């Protein structure tokens with residue numbers, strides 16, 4: 316059996332007047348993430364981890380923000396497209412692990428819903444999808460609540 320590992324990282328700015336989507340789940344919050352798509356920073360990091368495992372570039376290359384087709388798009392659709400690409404190459408996702416860095420809101424009540432959401436899109440068991448959240452101790456742009464960052468790792472096999 317062959318294995319490939321990938322990692323991904325993404326940041327989006329927090330602004331007023333946008334809804335907050337993380338891991339495909341709408342989270343009640345006074346601020347949302349700014350972006351061409353729904354700005355789901357965690358899904359973007361996950362897509363980059365999956366693409367990185369197969370050295371396929373990144374989501375900016377696959378889904379350019381200059382393309383009006385992707386304006387406001389649900390990032391779950393982007394993740395689905397990435398998974399279809401992986402499937403077509405004969406690879407399967409073994410597991411994925413995501414860390415969200417944000418001062419607020421508290422994500423704990425939503426973690427299992429997020430795992431189920433991602434597992435559903437990737438068509439794998441929720442046991443194989445880990446979502447964690449951490450503050451950065453009020454340090455840096457995440458600590459000042461100027462933005463949210465996410466990192467992800469993914470393992471593929473065939």
Ligand code: MG
Pocket residue numbers: 325326327350354355356359
């Ligand atoms: Mg992004």
